[in-house]
Amino acid sequence: MTHKNLQVEAIEQGSVIDHISPQQGIKILKFFQFNNKNEKITIGLNLPTNNGESKDLIKIENLFISNTQANQLALFTPNATINQIKNFKVVHKYKVKLPTSFIGMLSCPNSNCICRHENVKTTFYIQKNTTLKLKCHYCEKSFDRTFFNELY
Amino acid sequence: MNNPLFKKNIISIADLSRNELELILNVAKSLKETPQPALLKNKVIASCFFESSTRTRLSFETAVLRLGGNVIGFDDANNTSLFKKGETLVDSVKVIGAYADAFFIRHPQEGAARLTAECVDIPVINAGDGTNQHPTQTVLDLFSIFETQQTLENLNIAFVGDLKYSRTVHSLVQAISLFSCNLFFISANTLAMPDYILEALDKKNISYSMHKSIEEIIDSLDIIYITRVQKERLHETEYQHIKSVFVLKKSMLSNVRENLRILHPLPRIDEIESDIDSTPYAYYFQQAKNAIYARQAVLALLLTNKFTKGDEE
């Protein structure tokens, strides 16, 4: 058995979210409400990587994450990879890509934004300058990603 | 070329291209020179002020009436049954949108005008949504610059006063950055232009500089856009200091360019000395009047297909 396999138990089928930036594992679990499902979840925090850094890792049994869902993870962890497992084998591997917008997923940090007061789907556009920011479709204000702590 | 704004909305200055802005300015000029008192005949325009703003409302409604249209609406949602019955904005505007041919809306929350535009099938004009946008104010400011200078290119434009919080200043800078002008920002440190605006100017390669006093650069300016410093934004001592430093005095105008014009969104407190009013440089009252033409131009373009670029009637 390799060192890697010793760290986290293998799953028969489901998804492994690997290479999560350190400190983001718990946040992702909560943000995407993976912990509200009844499936078995294994989470690894601060696992050593081959190049001497650390990462978080989440394994969820019997849940297959679509590429669209996976791309939403990029907001918190731009380098994550999603492995789909069937019969203990990786059948599909996908590296997350930052989408151009987030629709119906984030709540606007501006408490005076109309989307906080009316029943509407939020939209945020990704703006890449020196730092990554998200611009609200309604109030047109831009926010750092650290402002987003909860799901819509 | 068709009118690209026909049946569209005017929600944010950021949505408008340079071509569209130029079209609006040309139509405003045309309507100022040649009134069109029957252009909106038989049209009903909804004027919905969910918060009161007397100046804006009167100029919008005057613009409609000068084009021969009719106005329905309210001047403060607190006086209507909408609020008392607790109806959502979405439901209210859907009903009003079914009665009218166009809609202008003022609302205390950011994004209300865009949401309205998504809920109704008629053109929507944003008359101010919280701290976000007030695009026709920007259009009338641009029109005043264009009218007094005959161009929007290569001008030296100074912004003085509250550059940090002034929505009017931010929108005008955003719009003027579609043209190649030199910008000068004059303010106290506490009221300086926000970084995100400066970053946007850098991205567009617009030249700008910061200054501590008006006198430093006044002799090379074509436009001074000065705003009121809002007392509630500052400590009393700071307010008194800023108020005394960033004031335009008649004595400063002895060597200025002949074409210099001073603009102010009004109301002013005492940042422009009143003896400037009678000089040829003062343009703020004409600017206020231009609100009518700018708003007429927007209404005319959204509601009729009569105006096209380079072919004004």
Ligand SMILES: [Zn+2]
């Ligand atoms: Zn917002």
